[in-house]
Amino acid sequence: xxxxxxxxxxxxxxxxxxxxxxxxxxxxxxxxDRQTSIARINIKDEVTTVCLYQNGKSKGTISLNIGVDQxxxxxxxxxxxxxxNDIRDLARLYNINLQEGEITDVDKIRGLCKILAxxxxxxxxxxxxxxxxxxxxxxxxxxxxxDFSPNIIIFTGIASKYIFADKQEDVxxxxxxxxxxxxxxxxxxI
Numbered sequence: 001x002x003x004x005x006x007x008x009x010x011x012x013x014x015x016x017x018x019x020x021x022x023x024x025x026x027x028x029x030x031x032x033d034r035q036t037s038i039a040r041i042n043i044k045d046e047v048t049t050v051c052l053y054q055n056g057k058s059k060g061t062i063s064l065n066i067g068v069d070q071x072x073x074x075x076x077x078x079x080x081x082x083x084x085n086d087i088r089d090l091a092r093l094y095n096i097n098l099q100e101g102e103i104t105d106v107d108k109i110r111g112l113c114k115i116l117a118x119x120x121x122x123x124x125x126x127x128x129x130x131x132x133x134x135x136x137x138x139x140x141x142x143x144x145x146x147d148f149s150p151n152i153i154i155f156t157g158i159a160s161k162y163i164f165a166d167k168q169e170d171v172x173x174x175x176x177x178x179x180x181x182x183x184x185x186x187x188x189x190i
Contacts, residue, residue, distance in 0.1 A: 009154050025154055032056025039124040039150035043157040043181070045069040047138070050123045052150065062123055065138045066116050068178035071098070071109065075172040079103050090115065090136065106171055110180050117184040125149050155185060 009025075031038045031053040038053045046067040052059040065086045072082035083100050091098050091112050098104065098112070119136050171179045 009152065025156070027051070027053055027154065028056055028058070030152075034152075036152060037150040038152045038154060040154045040156060041120055041124075043068065043155065048120060048157075050120065052124065063138050064119065064123065064136045066119065066136055068174075068176045068181060071112070071177045072175050073104065073109070073172045073177070075175050077103060078105065078172060081175075086136065087112070106180070109171075109177055110184065113177055113180040113184040114187075116181060117188050120185065121188050124153065155182075 025040075027038055027040045032055060035055050037055075037059075040049075040051045040053070042049045042051070044067050046065075046069055048064040048066040050062045050064065052061075065084070069082075070084040070087045071080060073079065074081050080098060080100050080102055083098055088098055094111070094115055096108060096111050096115075098108070173179070
C-alpha cells in the first residue's frame, strides 16, 4: 500500500479544505505559480517546523519544540507515561498541571493542545502573541517579518493522519496528543 500525504490547506480566499495526494505539495512552486505567500507548518513526532514562502522564495524557517510525542499517554488508563520538560513548563504558564504518572483527562490535554495550536498560529502572525511562544522556539529565527501574513497555510507531517479522526473516545489511541492537537488546529480562527 502506498503512503498517502494528507494536508490541511487553509486558503484565506477559498476557505479550509483537506488535500490527500500521492506526493507532497511543492510549496515553493505553488507560491511561485500563484504569486502568493504560503506558510507550511510541518508537525512531526518531536518538532514542528514553520517555513514561509513569498512568490516562490523562502523567507525562513522557525523550529518549535512541539510534536505529537512530546506527551505520551497510555491509551488504556489515560496515564501520562512521558512528558517533555518544556511542554510541562509551558502548561504550567497556563495553570495546567501535568506530571508523568498522573491519570489525565481529555479536557486537560485539549487545553494544552489549544495552547500549542495558538503558538503555531502566532508564529505566522495570524494570532496575538502567545505567552509560551518564545519558550517553544528551538532553532532558526525568533520571528518572521512583522508584515508577513500568509494567504495560504498548509499543515503537513505525520500528525496529519489525525485530521479526519474526530471520535472523542479514541483521542489517545496512538498514545500521544496528535488527534487533539489537530482538532484544536482545525478549531483555530484563522
